[in-house]
Amino acid sequence: MILFIADTWCFFLICLAVLLSATIVMTIQSRNFVTMGQVKKEFSIFDLEFPMSGKALFHLITGIDKLPSAEGARSKNALKGQLYVDFIYMPGVYLAIFLLCMKTATKIHGAGGYVFAVLAWLQLVAWLGDIIENVFLLLKISNPQEPSVTIFKAYQVLEFIKWGSATKGFICSCFALLFFFITGKYTIHSLNYFYWMLLELSLFGLITYLTRKVK
Amino acid sequence: MAKKLKPEDYYNHPDVTGSLKKLQDKFGEDYKGLLVSDTLDADGHQYVNLVQKGGGVLGIALVGYTYILEMAGIRFLRLAGTSAGAINTALMCVIGDKKTMKSNTILEYLCTMDFFSFVDGHPFARLLIKSFIANKSFKKRISISIVVIFGFLILFSILDILLLGLANKYPSLTIWGVWSFVLTGLDILLILVAVLYGTYLFGRLKACGYGINPGIAFYEWIKEKMEANDVHNVTDLNRKAEALPALSLRPTNSGTIASLKGDVTFITSELVTENKIELPLMCDLFRADINEIHPAAFVRSSMSIPVFFESYIINKIPTDNKDVQAAWDKHLKIKPESIPETVRFVDGGMLSNFPINIFYNPKVIEPRLPAFGIDLDDTDPKKNDGNDAPQWDLGSYIWRLFNTVRYYYDKDFLDKNAVFQKGVGSIQLFGTNWLNFFLKDEEKLAMFRKGALAAASFLCDFDWLQYQKERMAMQTELNRKMKPEN
Numbered sequence: 001m002i003l004f005i006a007d008t009w010c011f012f013l014i015c016l017a018v019l020l021s022a023t024i025v026m027t028i029q030s031r032n033f034v035t036m037g038q039v040k041k042e043f044s045i046f047d048l049e050f051p052m053s054g055k056a057l058f059h060l061i062t063g064i065d066k067l068p069s070a071e072g073a074r075s076k077n078a079l080k081g082q083l084y085v086d087f088i089y090m091p092g093v094y095l096a097i098f099l100l101c102m103k104t105a106t107k108i109h110g111a112g113g114y115v116f117a118v119l120a121w122l123q124l125v126a127w128l129g130d131i132i133e134n135v136f137l138l139l140k141i142s143n144p145q146e147p148s149v150t151i152f153k154a155y156q157v158l159e160f161i162k163w164g165s166a167t168k169g170f171i172c173s174c175f176a177l178l179f180f181f182i183t184g185k186y187t188i189h190s191l192n193y194f195y196w197m198l199l200e201l202s203l204f205g206l207i208t209y210l211t212r213k214v215k
Numbered sequence: 216m217a218k219k220l221k222p223e224d225y226y227n228h229p230d231v232t233g234s235l236k237k238l239q240d241k242f243g244e245d246y247k248g249l250l251v252s253d254t255l256d257a258d259g260h261q262y263v264n265l266v267q268k269g270g271g272v273l274g275i276a277l278v279g280y281t282y283i284l285e286m287a288g289i290r291f292l293r294l295a296g297t298s299a300g301a302i303n304t305a306l307m308c309v310i311g312d313k314k315t316m317k318s319n320t321i322l323e324y325l326c327t328m329d330f331f332s333f334v335d336g337h338p339f340a341r342l343l344i345k346s347f348i349a350n351k352s353f354k355k356r357i358s359i360s361i362v363v364i365f366g367f368l369i370l371f372s373i374l375d376i377l378l379l380g381l382a383n384k385y386p387s388l389t390i391w392g393v394w395s396f397v398l399t400g401l402d403i404l405l406i407l408v409a410v411l412y413g414t415y416l417f418g419r420l421k422a423c424g425y426g427i428n429p430g431i432a433f434y435e436w437i438k439e440k441m442e443a444n445d446v447h448n449v450t451d452l453n454r455k456a457e458a459l460p461a462l463s464l465r466p467t468n469s470g471t472i473a474s475l476k477g478d479v480t481f482i483t484s485e486l487v488t489e490n491k492i493e494l495p496l497m498c499d500l501f502r503a504d505i506n507e508i509h510p511a512a513f514v515r516s517s518m519s520i521p522v523f524f525e526s527y528i529i530n531k532i533p534t535d536n537k538d539v540q541a542a543w544d545k546h547l548k549i550k551p552e553s554i555p556e557t558v559r560f561v562d563g564g565m566l567s568n569f570p571i572n573i574f575y576n577p578k579v580i581e582p583r584l585p586a587f588g589i590d591l592d593d594t595d596p597k598k599n600d601g602n603d604a605p606q607w608d609l610g611s612y613i614w615r616l617f618n619t620v621r622y623y624y625d626k627d628f629l630d631k632n633a634v635f636q637k638g639v640g641s642i643q644l645f646g647t648n649w650l651n652f653f654l655k656d657e658e659k660l661a662m663f664r665k666g667a668l669a670a671a672s673f674l675c676d677f678d679w680l681q682y683q684k685e686r687m688a689m690q691t692e693l694n695r696k697m698k699p700e701n
Contacts, residue, residue, distance in 0.1 A: 041422045042422060043422070047419070110390070167404060171400040174400060175396040175399060176396055179379075179393050182379060183383065185389075
C-alpha cells in the first residue's frame, strides 16, 4: 500500500510544471466564459461544478446559445477547450498530491503512514471522478438536456468526493511535511527540489501577470 | 405525514365563522344592512375599489381579509397592489368575472402552493435563509461555531509550537507533532473553504444582480395560475379587469354609472430611469406589441424584494419605435434619445407599497364607491415609542432610514387626503417575519384569521355615508382652492 518512490520530488516537480502550465491556459480560456440568463453574465467552471440544480446547469449551458452567435461560439469553444485542457491538468494535480501523500506516508511509522497512503490512493479516485465529470459536462454541452434528479445527485456526490479527497490530501500532507521540514527531518539534497519548486511558482506568477489581459 | 391544509381549514375556523356571525348579527343574515357603496350589480353585490399592501408572506392575511369582504357581498371594480398585494390582486383579477367570489379559489391555490419553492436560489443560500429566519438561535450557533474554529486554530498552533520543542528532546512525541500539524492544516482548510465559498457566493450574487433567488419558480407559478384562468397575455388581463357586469347606482347618488371602469394595477420600481411604474398601464413603454410580455412578469417585477429576489429585467426595448417613443413621452416625459434599452425592476414597495393614490380622481365630487385599502402592520408596538432610538444598531438604523424613505410617498398622500384613511383596514401581524417562506400550517392559518378578524372589525366601523360626505367636502374645498381667484 505504501510505495517507496525513488526521485519523488523530481516527479513532483514535473507534475507541478504540468498543472501550472495547464492552469495558465485554463485561466485565459475562462475569461471568455459568458452565458445569457436574464442578462449576459460571466461564469466560472465552479458554476458548472457546483450548480444549484440540474435545471440551473441546463440553463447555464443553453444560455450560451442565446448569446449573439460569435460570442456564443467563443464562449462554448473556450468552455470545451478548458474541459479538454483539464485532462492534461488532472495528472498534474492528482499525481502531485499522490506523491506528497505517499512521501508523507513513508516518513510516518505505524497507522499514521497507512492513513496517508489511503489519502494518496484516494487521489486516483478523485482523478477518475474528474474524468467522469468532464465527460458528463462535454456530453451536456454537445446535447443539452436537464439531468434527472438521481444523476444530478450522483454528480454532486462525485464533486464532493473529488474536492474532499484532493484538498484533504494536499493540506494534510503539506502540513505533515512542514513539520518534518521545521524539525529538520529532511535531506539537504531535497532542498534543491524546493528551490526548483520556488522557481516554477515564480515563473507561474510572472506568466500569469503578463497574460492577465489575454483572452 | 402532516395533513395537507384544505380551504375549509381556513374558513371553518371559529375566528372566521365568528367574524361572519358578528357581521350577520349587525347587518342581518344576508348582510343586507351593510352599506359600503352606491354601486351595485343585479345580484345586490356592492362594488368598491381595492388596494392591497405588500408585505412578503404576510400577504396570506390579505386573503383572509378579502374572504370576509366577499362573503359580505362586496366585489371589486378596480384593483391595485404592490408585491404580495400584487399577487393577491392578480389572482383576484384573473379568477372568474367581477361577480365571482375569488377567495375560495385563491385558498385552493394557497393550499397547494409550496412557499419554500419560491426561494429558488442556491441551496446553500436557501439553507442559510431558512436557518436565519426559522431558527432564532442560528445566529448564536454561527457565532459559537466561528469561536470554536478559531479557538481550535489557536489551540493547535500552541500545541504545534510545544510539540516542536518537545520532539527534539523526546523523539517519541514526533508523531504527535505531525498530527498536531495536520489538525492545524485541516482547521485552516475549513476556514479557507468557508472564506472561498463565501467569496464565490458573493461573486455569484453580484453576477445575478445582487439577488439571491432567481424568482423563476414564482414566475412560473403565477403564469400557470393566469393561464389556467384564460389569461395568456396583456390583452386578456385587461379584458378580465375591464369587463363589468350590469351596474347601477343607488337612487340617492346623483352620479352616473357610465364612466365607471374596471382595471388592475401592479406597482413596481424601475431603477434605470428611477421611476414608479404602473403595470399593465405603462407596459407600452417596453414593447410596441404589449402582448410580447406575459402579464406574469408584472407581478414578478412588483414582488422583486431587493437582494432576496433577482431584479426583473426587460431588455431589447425597441427605442426606435414611434409608438414606444410616444409612450415614454406620455407616461414619463422622457425624450426618445433618453429611452433606455434595458430596464430593471425591483419591488414596487420601494416607492409605493400601498398605492391607494391611484384611485383618487379629482373629477369626482360625489363618490359612487369607496376605495378600500388593506394595510399589513407588522411593527412592534413596544418598539415604536422611540425610546430605543439613540441605541439603534447599524442594521436598525439603516432599516429605519430605508422605511422612512419608502413609506413617505404613500403616507404623504394619506395625510393630505385623510378621508381615504377611512377606507383602510389594518391587519396587525407583529411577530411574523415577512420573509419567512417556511411558514408552518398553523402560522398560515393564524395570518388568515387575523385578516378575517380585521376585515370584520373594519366593516363594523365603516360608515359609507360619512365617507361619502367627507370625500365630497374634501373635493369641494380643493376645487374652491384651485379656482384662479383663490
